[in-house]
Structure formats: C-alpha cells, structure tokens
Amino acid sequence: MNPLRKPILAANWKMHKTVAEAVAFAEALQEQTGPLTDREAVIAPPFTSLDSLCRALKLEGYSASAQNCHWEEKGAFTGEISTVMIKDLGCRYVIVGHSERRHIFGETDEMIRKKAASVFTHGMVPIICVGELLVERDANSTFDVVGAQLDKALEGLVSDLVGRVVLAYEPVWAIGTGRTATPAQAQEVHAFIRARLEALFNKEVANRVRILYGGSVKPDNVDALMAEADLDGMLVGGASLEVASFKRIVQFES
Numbered sequence: 001m002n003p004l005r006k007p008i009l010a011a012n013w014k015m016h017k018t019v020a021e022a023v024a025f026a027e028a029l030q031e032q033t034g035p036l037t038d039r040e041a042v043i044a045p046p047f048t049s050l051d052s053l054c055r056a057l058k059l060e061g062y063s064a065s066a067q068n069c070h071w072e073e074k075g076a077f078t079g080e081i082s083t084v085m086i087k088d089l090g091c092r093y094v095i096v097g098h099s100e101r102r103h104i105f106g107e108t109d110e111m112i113r114k115k116a117a118s119v120f121t122h123g124m125v126p127i128i129c130v131g132e133l134l135v136e137r138d139a140n141s142t143f144d145v146v147g148a149q150l151d152k153a154l155e156g157l158v159s160d161l162v163g164r165v166v167l168a169y170e171p172v173w174a175i176g177t178g179r180t181a182t183p184a185q186a187q188e189v190h191a192f193i194r195a196r197l198e199a200l201f202n203k204e205v206a207n208r209v210r211i212l213y214g215g216s217v218k219p220d221n222v223d224a225l226m227a228e229a230d231l232d233g234m235l236v237g238g239a240s241l242e243v244a245s246f247k248r249i250v251q252f253e254s
C-alpha cells in the first residue's frame with residue numbers, strides 16, 4: 001500500500017445472504033469495527049439486499065456496491081438493473097466485469113466498457129475487474145490479457161474520470177480455489193497495470209488509481225498482500241461472508 005491511496009477492503013458476497021442476514025452482518029461489522037478514517041470498507045450484496053444495506057451502512061468509511069449493472073438507463077431488458085436504479089439507492093460503487101460475469105455469463109470487453117462508462121455517467125465509481133485464466137498464465141500471456149482488458153475497459157474515458165476508477169486484479173485461477181497469488185506475483189501485475197495507466201494517460205492518473213487484489217484473500221494472507229507497494233486493497237469473496245473474517249481483513253496491518 002501507499003499512504004497516498006486510501007485502501008479499500010471490499011466484500012463481494014456473490015449469490016449469498018437474505019436481506020435479514022445482510023443487515024445483521026452490516027450492523028455487527030460496524031459495531032465491532034467502528035468508524036474508519038484511514039481505509040474504506042465496501043460491501044457488494046446481491047441486488048435484493050442492496051437497498052437495505054445502503055441504509056444499514058451508516059458509519060464513516062462504510063459504503064455499498066452493486067455487483068453488476070446494465071448500461072442503459074431503462075428499456076426492454078428483462079431481468080436487468082440499470083445504473084440509474086442503483087444510484088437511486090444511494091449506492092457508491094458498482095463492480096464491473098467480474099470474471100464470473102465474463103466467463104459464466106459471457107460478458108464481453110465492449111459490454112464492460114459500456115457498463116463502466118454508465119456507472120460514471122450516473123455519479124458512481126466502477127470497480128473494474130481484470131485477470132487471466134490459468135492457461136493464459138501458463139502460456140506467459142498474463143500481461144497481454146490483462147493489458148488488453150484494461151485498454152478496452154477504459155477506452156474513451158477522460159483522464160479526470162480514470163483517476164477515480166478502482167481496478168481489481170483477480171487472477172481467475174485464484175478465485176474460490178484457495179490458491180492465492182503470492183504477494184510478489186500480485187505486485188508484478190499491479191505494477192504492470194500502473195505502468196500501463198501511465199502510458200495510456202499520465203503519471204498523476206497512474207498514481208491515483210486504486211488497484212485491488214482478489215482471489216482467495218483470507219485473514220492470514222491479507223497483511224502480506226497489503227504490504228506490497230501497488231496493492232491498494234482487496235476484493236474478497238468467500239472470506240467476506242463471516243463477520244469475524246471480513247473484520248480481520250478490514251483491520252489488516254502492514
């Protein structure tokens with residue numbers, strides 16, 4: 001981490017928790033962890049709990065995120081939720097392009113670009129996910145894959161907005177597998193992403209953007225990961241479902 005960039009510890013609950021469970025979690029986490037000034041805790045519940053969670057997160061330093069969105073404001077898109085509707089709830093962030101959206105639901109780079117742009121248009125901040133498959137890492141194409149995902153997601157955005165983007169590097173082989181990237185492996189890709197931002201925009205933008213790591217983050221590896229210079233936070237799946245374990249991640253020490 002770098003003191004210039006406020007760390008984000010984000011819980012991606014995926015398809016877990018009812019409204020009552022989500023609210024109980026939010027209350028317990030805030031009660032046990034207290035207000036946060038030097039870091040941010042973000043919770044991304046399923047859409048069904050997003051309204052209640054936005055209301056339940058009251059303390060300084062806590063905010064809610066959607067897990068997905070549609071890029072159009074309204075229309076005949078059965079089953080979809082627009083950024084206008086998400087903004088209406090008081091939500092601050094929207095995760096865009098998570099690998100499960102890309103690989104299970106077939107989202108393309110172009111859809112992800114439109115989603116990220118729409119999140120900005122409606123005054124929220126996209127958490128844009130990038131990451132390579134195991135075969136791509138084994139073929140030494142990690143930088144090509146991540147670089148191309150990044151270029152396409154940010155295409156057409158002005159540097160003022162790009163400086164506010166949150167990126168998440170999530171190697172697909174590390175998600176839900178218990179096989180975390182080592183701090184050095186993560187740092188290598190984060191440094192690559194920051195250099196790419198400098199090449200595409202400028203140094204100031206590159207230094208401002210927060211780049212989270214995701215993929216089997218746990219209470220026992222968060223401190224070592226956060227000690228790396230270009231890791232500015234964590235996007236946490238499995239270990240964010242229990243208050244005790246997510247609390248320890250929010251309270252990382254490095």
Ligand code: PGA
Nearest residue numbers: 175176215216236237238
């Ligand atoms: P995991 O998921 O922490 O369960 O590996 C991370 C993610 O998918 O964001």
